[in-house]
Amino acid sequence: LEKATKKVTQGKPAQGKKERAYHHGDLRATLIAAALSLIERDGVKGFSLKDAAVMAGVSTAAPYRHFADKEALLRAIQDEGFRQFNSALNAAYESAGTPSAKLEELGVAYVRFALEHPAHIRVMFGLRGTDDSAQDSATDGDDNASGFLLLVAAVEALHPDAPAEVRHDLVMASWSIVHGFAMLQLEGAFAVAGDNGPAEEQLRRALRLTVVNVQ
Amino acid sequence: LEKATKKVTQGKPAQGKKERAYHHGDLRATLIAAALSLIERDGVKGFSLKDAAVMAGVSTAAPYRHFADKEALLRAIQDEGFRQFNSALNAAYESAGTPSAKLEELGVAYVRFALEHPAHIRVMFGLRGTDDSAQDSATDGDDNASGFLLLVAAVEALHPDAPAEVRHDLVMASWSIVHGFAMLQLEGAFAVAGDNGPAEEQLRRALRLTVVNVQ
């Protein structure tokens, strides 16, 4: 009977913890999801691999069948984060018609991703300051820069006749404003400013007021 | 002889570690300094009280004569940070003549503080997401909001006839751009954009291009 139950539930990922088969099915993804929710609560340095294992319903040694060590899990989260992030920025860029709309939608997508994936963002930006600067710059070449290039392209399309330095300044300003907005929103810092409607609408007004309609 | 040496050096804080007296003189400040340099390297969650004690040249139990626990040290750093931060913003606000200069100098002071005191910033903004939301909001009332009020005042002076919502949007945009600029600079994220001169000049141009000369 016990074996029958196990066989029935075999192969179905993301099932209830009690009916889980001996072979989990998709422990790798489940561990990443658990880690993300723990990082959201405790931060990148504050979460523990053991807690992630417990949350996934497996023993504390199980993660080592899928990740060489804790760092490897974090790198997997970072990679997944950049992939999703760049895909979101790409979609935003493509979806918009005019250059100014492209710039605005890029900004909105940037902030939306950060607010919807706070743990991913923390890992993506938090891993930079530490250890592997070699591996980081390697990833930069592929993944990380591509969002930046879309921003450069949008600004270039919006101000084709502006001097290169001005365009560069506008790129920096745009990146800064969306990054700052996202971080302050995540930290709850804007509470001091009182509630002024949905975050996305505030952001759109701020972007139009500054970088989108500049000059 | 040994005792004589100790008596000679007694009472002089911040002296060489070898000649330190039995009573340190200013262990509290020394511990804070040590903690700051460790936090700069390892992050708020990554630094250890024991390492700070060793770096200060005392036993691992010594810090408990000055701080109830690790949290208390972090709160002291946070308080010191907000005091210095607000004083820098105040000086910037007072030093500038015109409203637009006030806005620009506020932004420059914000970023300069962040770049010069990265560990303070990490503690000031990193402690928000965690535990004591009560104590945080208490501090918000006194310290934290005062910098924000200067920003509100500068924007109000710059656009006295603008609708309140537009002013609010400009406040959010200004705060976001300086915060984002500071964070991205600290993370080294701007490396992907190539070197474009001193950070402060870049920031000034970005500010003038967007929030200072808006409309």
Added chain:
DNA sequence: TGTACATCAGTGAACGCGCGTTCACTGATGTAC
């Protein structure tokens, strides 16, 4: 179609380590007389 076997994803117990914190102590300081 059924069975032996290699493979592989799990288990559970243990390790070593670093960290926050405590405790009984001791040396130095300042003060009352």
Added chain:
DNA sequence: TGTACATCAGTGAACGCGCGTTCACTGATGTAC
């Protein structure tokens, strides 16, 4: 001015705990015959 004593900032050793990681193992899966 010199001395006894309370106070207080340090010491050094130890505690308990949680964490990353390892290891010998075992149950499940899929495949060759």
